[in-house]
Amino acid sequence: MISSTALAHAHEPVASGSSPSSREINAQAAALALRLAPVADEDFLSAYALAAYESTGADIFMIGRLNPYSNLMRSVRLVREGRFLEPVTYSLDGTPCARAADTGACIYRSGVAGTFPKDAMLAELGVEGYAGAPLHAHDGQVLGVVVAMTASPIENDGAIRQVLDCYRGRVAAAIEAAERAERRDWAIAEATNGVWDWDLTTGGAVVTDNLQALLGDSARGTLDLSKIEAAIHPDDKARHTTALHDHLKNNAPYDLRLRLRDAAGAYRWYHSRGKALRNAGGKPLRMIGCFSDIHELIAGR
Incomplete structure (x- = not known):
């Protein structure tokens, strides 16, 4: 060196x-x-x-x-x-x-x-x-x-x-x-099981420890967002992609239910929500989202 x-x-x-x-x-x-x-x-x-x-x-x-x-x-x-x-x-x-x-x-x-x-x-x-x-x-x-x-x-x-x-x-x-505070405020407001913070310009993502544990990932800190997307149930990926695109392009709410594969390989239902942080011109720079476990609610119906 x-x-x-x-x-x-x-x-x-x-x-x-x-x-x-x-x-x-x-x-x-x-x-x-x-x-x-x-x-x-x-x-x-x-x-x-x-x-x-x-x-x-x-x-x-x-x-x-x-x-x-x-x-x-x-x-x-x-x-x-x-x-x-x-x-x-x-x-x-x-x-x-x-x-x-x-x-x-x-x-x-x-x-x-x-x-x-x-x-x-x-x-x-x-x-x-x-x-x-x-x-x-x-x-x-x-x-x-x-x-x-x-x-x-x-x-x-x-x-x-x-x-x-x-x-x-x-x-x-x-x-x-600053990045921790934004994720913490979101987690408190939404009472979630895990928060992700996606840098839209560089593609990197940071997730909270409980979400990493949910995904079965032992790493800490920065995480490739593809690991989260890979855990989404195949039947739910199209809805997720459409909702994400509509939010980033048209500022439509990103709010849907989907299934995530946990560390044991089983799928559970989660309420997925997110919000883009935009500059003065409205361009999205980052997006913070969360997952709330609603599996027992769905399964009990």
């Missing part, structure tokens, strides 16, 4: 001009810490993204969420020209974000678009300098990346490194906490 230090020096020409002194970098870090200290956890991602964008002098700043099954990255927060942009999703193949996620923090002071010619977005956006660092979930798995991109060569790489590195833990924790 290539170390982040070796990677930085192997691929980056040193930019001309003076770099900030250690005292200036520390003062900048202290100012950022004071700005972010009073921010509530639920507001931290937006506050950090905007503050880091301003503090690093980046032209684009992004917090990205990884789906390991599809090798796609979705922006959780994306700042350009001082404002938040709609989420974007892109393949990690041939990108510096893949390098950051796989090998650790890396900086390309200049020429990053030429170094990664397969990443067309770098050239389209006019990106010259790139700094990225991985985010890790509580179980140590790579959760995503934090990235600063510039239209001119990076000269303050020490300051950028500090801004990215010092807050990686809190950023990752904030992403996980």
Whole structure:
């Protein structure tokens, strides 16, 4: 594995001009810490993204969420020209974000678009300098990346490194906490036997422990949604697919009864419900759903 230090020096020409002194970098870090200290956890991602964008002098700043099954990255927060942009999703193949996620923090002071010619977005956006660092979930798995991109060569790489590195833990924790809270609120409101959370842009899904136990899956955390769909009774799959499509396209209610195969191989009846979380333009980004066991009710009829 290539170390982040070796990677930085192997691929980056040193930019001309003076770099900030250690005292200036520390003062900048202290100012950022004071700005972010009073921010509530639920507001931290937006506050950090905007503050880091301003503090690093980046032209684009992004917090990205990884789906390991599809090798796609979705922006959780994306700042350009001082404002938040709609989420974007892109393949990690041939990108510096893949390098950051796989090998650790890396900086390309200049020429990053030429170094990664397969990443067309770098050239389209006019990106010259790139700094990225991985985010890790509580179980140590790579959760995503934090990235600063510039239209001119990076000269303050020490300051950028500090801004990215010092807050990686809190950023990752904030992403996980926000996703857990949404699933918990849904479970409480619906009194369910299991909740699933489907990222519509990357295809990954996270399910609660009780649903994983129901499906007989011993893994924890991210789960390929196909495992849930594979457990649906063959006679119920068409109704499920139609209801899901109508909800995502027309915002019709996703609410139906279907049978799921449990860990023992037997089918039980469940009430399946779900709701898409949409952006300001109405595009569905995520969908949270649940299953409630109604087998005894159906069987007793």
